[in-house]
Amino acid sequence: MINDLKVRKDVEKSKAHCHVKPFGKGSRACERCASHRGHNRKYGMNLCRRCLHTNAKILGFTSFD
Numbered sequence: 001m002i003n004d005l006k007v008r009k010d011v012e013k014s015k016a017h018c019h020v021k022p023f024g025k026g027s028r029a030c031e032r033c034a035s036h037r038g039h040n041r042k043y044g045m046n047l048c049r050r051c052l053h054t055n056a057k058i059l060g061f062t063s064f065d
Contacts (some may be wrong), residue, residue, distance in 0.1 A: 021027045030048035038049035
């Protein structure tokens with residue numbers, strides 16, 4: 001029974017990351033840089049925090065002091 005739980009290392013996958021994730025962090029990516037980290041989905045923008053910050057004025061955001 002313990003042998004059944006071990007991962008077989010001799011089996012190679014034909015493609016790296018071939019399993020498509022329907023949910024979770026791996027299913028969402030930034031539309032500009034394809035990053036999975038710091039993702040903002042608010043209002044359907046689908047941008048990471050870095051792209052949102054650099055393109056905020058182009059997108060119409062203003063900062064109030």
